[in-house]
Amino acid sequence: MKKMEKETKHHIEVEVETRYIESQSLPKEQRFVFSYTVTIRNDGESSARLMNRHWIITDANGKTQEVRGEGVVGEQPQLNPGETFRYTSGTVLDTPVGSMQGSYDMIDAHGNHFDALIPAFSLARPGSLH
Structure with missing residues (x-):
């Protein structure tokens, strides 16, 4: 029986908190501003850098925007096992309710790329959802 070498496991946990920014929103002009704070935690066995x-x-209304770019908030953070990185950013919607989802392109210490998935989360002005 052939013994398999243990493969390095990647486990990046992503948590998101959202906030409606009333002071920057103009509901009569269909402008709804939201901030989101993302916490990225490396629960894996190898260091990883967020590249894209x-x-x-x-x-x-079903209107979709796709955003791609290098890093987050001007950084490409390196996370060693057990480390976290937290940042806040924002987005503007034409409606008081929406959602976001996506992924981070990561690279581990061995040069292997992998995706850290960001599950869908809601953006909602208070009182917009029942």
């Missing part, structure tokens, strides 16, 4: 981001932002 990919977001899919959808409003209540």
